[in-house]
Each structure stands twice: as structure tokens, then as C-alpha cells.
Amino acid sequence: MRRVISQLANRLWIVLAALGFMLDVEQARADDKRFRLSAPAALVETGLLDYLLPRFSLKTGVRIEVVGPVDPAEMTIGPEAGRAVFKGEGGLWRISRDGDHPGAARFADWLTSEIGQRTVTSYEVAGRAVFTLAEVAEEAEVTLDFDGNASEGKRVSLVQCGRCHVVAPENRMNAMGSTPSFAVLRTMPDWAARFQSFYVLRPHAAFTQVEDVTAPFPINRPSPIVPVEVTLDEVEAILAYVAEMAPADLGAPIQVQ
Structure with missing residues (x-):
């Protein structure tokens, strides 16, 4: 009987030690x-x-x-x-x-x-x-270089942004007149920052999903339109496309409030 009790005690000790090790690992x-x-x-x-x-x-x-x-x-x-x-x-x-x-x-x-x-x-x-x-150039004129593919950026822009914005001459008759064209946005001094973070700016945040960046839409607040779905590589491509674009000639610089 003592031998059996001793064996059971040893086994219990082994089990407890293993559980302790597993808890340490999980911790x-x-x-x-x-x-x-x-x-x-x-x-x-x-x-x-x-x-x-x-x-x-x-x-x-x-x-x-x-x-x-x-x-x-x-x-x-x-x-x-x-x-x-x-x-x-x-x-x-x-x-x-x-x-x-x-x-x-x-x-x-x-x-x-x-x-x-x-x-x-x-x-x-x-x-x-x-x-x-941390480091922002202070010069008024700064040459911005982006690694994306400008041709791909134009394609993505026409598909995803062309529903609202005039992206290029190809969709000038299909966009919404109440939204600024890409060429007009290109005249703004902070155009690059706007395009880089467009998916968190109103109204885009309500219907835009960026892969591995934005959270899914809340169940009680789905996208009001067919979502705009892009990747970060596609955002870089859009930036490269817009960087090569000639700003619209508006006669005077836009004053950003």
C-alpha cells in the first residue's frame, strides 16, 4: 500500500510540475x-x-x-x-x-x-x-518621390476613386461634380499628406478599407456604398501617379483653411 501511495504521489508531483511549466510558458x-x-x-x-x-x-x-x-x-x-x-x-x-x-x-x-x-x-x-x-522639409517647394507604379496608380484610381473624382480625362463625364478632381487636389500644398491618409479623412473613413490597416466596419455601421478596398501598395501607386500629374490651373493658389 505504501508503495502504491508513493507511486501515486510521484505521478501527482510530475503532473503538477508539468502544469506549472505550462503555466509559466503561457504567462x-x-x-x-x-x-x-x-x-x-x-x-x-x-x-x-x-x-x-x-x-x-x-x-x-x-x-x-x-x-x-x-x-x-x-x-x-x-x-x-x-x-x-x-x-x-x-x-x-x-x-x-x-x-x-x-x-x-x-x-x-x-x-x-x-x-x-x-x-x-x-x-x-x-x-x-x-x-x-520628426523631420519635415521647411522649403516651400519640395520634390516628392514615391516608389509606387504610376501606371498602376492610375488604374486603381480610376476603378476605386473614379466613382466620385475626376481622375483623368477617361472618366471626366462619370464623376460627381461636387467632388474635387485629382488635378485640383494636386494644387494643394499638403496634397501628399491628404492622399497618404485619405482613408481616415471624411467622408472616406465611412466606406474605405485598407488591407492590414483599417478595422472592419462596425456591424451596426456598414459602408453606405460599395466599399473602396485598397492595399498600401496601391496607395503608394496612387501617390506616384498623382505626383506626376500637372496641377490644375486655377489662376491662384488654393488657400487651405
Whole structure:
């Protein structure tokens, strides 16, 4: 009997040890998907983090808890030393990491990527863009180069945008007269920023889906029209097409309010 009890106890110990190991593994995986971000109140109060973090978490599954400047954290965002990521609201904002947490590393990569930077610059308050890129040329005339295929950009624009905008002479009779043509939009000094983030600007956000970027439409608020569905590569192609386009001759520059 004692031998049987001893064998059962050994087996129970082995099972408990295995369960403990599995729990440790699961905890480690959970920790990889969750980290703390230290940010000053001045940045939190702008609403930018409320705009950025859900979009990052939706794409990656990594959850971020925002804590105060004096709290321990795996990453810090603030005006101190670190990699510059954007500027606005009176300062240049930088990120730095404390350790090698995989979730924090992934957020740093995303925030400094083209998608992350576009997400930052697309954030608006009362119709005004609050933040710009860390390095923005100050010259009035800047030559913009885009890697996309301009021919593909024209094709995508005609299919996806031509329902409303005059994209090219081919669809000048099929567009809506109340929407500006691409050539008119091209005259605006911030045309590139507008085209880069068009899918979050009104009214486009209500009916546009960008693969791996935008969240699905809420069940109770479906797209009011057949959705515009594009990829980031296609957005780059559209930018390349518009960059080569001659701005419309309106007689005087458009004053952007």
C-alpha cells in the first residue's frame, strides 16, 4: 500500500510540475503580448495615444498599458533622449526602450514604419493635423518621390476613386461634380499628406478599407456604398501617379483653411 501511495504521489508531483511549466510558458507568452508605455500627461491629453494604440493592437494583438513618467515601463515616449518619431504640441517626441521586451520592440518598429508614421500624421483635432513627422522639409517647394507604379496608380484610381473624382480625362463625364478632381487636389500644398491618409479623412473613413490597416466596419455601421478596398501598395501607386500629374490651373493658389 505504501508503495502504491508513493507511486501515486510521484505521478501527482510530475503532473503538477508539468502544469506549472505550462503555466509559466503561457504567462511568458502573455507577457510578450503586453507591455507598459510611460508617457507624460501633456502627450496623453492630446488624445494621440488613444488614437494610435488601438490601431497597433488591432493589427498585432499586443496590448499597451499607458503609465506615468515615474512608473516602471518597458518603453518611454517623451522629449528626452531617444529616437525621434514625431513632433507637435510644442516639442519633438522620442521613444526609448528599457530592455528587450518583444512587444515594445514591435511597437517601436511599427511607430517608425511608414504605416505608423502615416497613422501619427493622420490624427486630427477639430479638422487640424496635430503632429508631423520628426523631420519635415521647411522649403516651400519640395520634390516628392514615391516608389509606387504610376501606371498602376492610375488604374486603381480610376476603378476605386473614379466613382466620385475626376481622375483623368477617361472618366471626366462619370464623376460627381461636387467632388474635387485629382488635378485640383494636386494644387494643394499638403496634397501628399491628404492622399497618404485619405482613408481616415471624411467622408472616406465611412466606406474605405485598407488591407492590414483599417478595422472592419462596425456591424451596426456598414459602408453606405460599395466599399473602396485598397492595399498600401496601391496607395503608394496612387501617390506616384498623382505626383506626376500637372496641377490644375486655377489662376491662384488654393488657400487651405
